[in-house]
Amino acid sequence: MSNEHPLEKVIAAYGEAWNSHDMPALANLFHEDGIWVLWTGQVWTGRKTIEEGHAAVHRTVFRNSIQRERLEELTFVGPDAAVVRFYSTLTGDERSPNEVVRSRKILMVTRREGMWRVGWGQNTRLAASMPD
Numbered sequence: 001m002s003n004e005h006p007l008e009k010v011i012a013a014y015g016e017a018w019n020s021h022d023m024p025a026l027a028n029l030f031h032e033d034g035i036w037v038l039w040t041g042q043v044w045t046g047r048k049t050i051e052e053g054h055a056a057v058h059r060t061v062f063r064n065s066i067q068r069e070r071l072e073e074l075t076f077v078g079p080d081a082a083v084v085r086f087y088s089t090l091t092g093d094e095r096s097p098n099e100v101v102r103s104r105k106i107l108m109v110t111r112r113e114g115m116w117r118v119g120w121g122q123n124t125r126l127a128a129s130m131p132d
Helices: 006-019 023-027 047-058
Strands: 030-037 043-045 066-078 081-091 101-112 115-125
Touching (some): 023 047, 030 047, 043 047
Antiparallel strands (some): 030 043, 101 115
């Protein structure tokens, strides 16, 4: 039996879903009423909207993208809630194929009815002048 915390599986599954372009799997990491705030400031509310929004860009500009996540912070704020912060690099954005897009993602992950899922998340693109 693994000693891995179920939350660690959610974190690993995020990158796997993105890189395999499996947007139903990515959306399933969110609670049904989950919220995703894009780096543009747009807000997607609900698992279905999160899936549809990601699927649309994965059919176009992100269809060949690869994202690498580095866990920077995992802080439990209660027995059923944690804040997760990632540093991300993305390659393969067809709008700028030679650019590495760097960002930070913050997820609020909560356990409901025994299942750990993302309740709220935000992606913040880093300015070119920002160090790693």
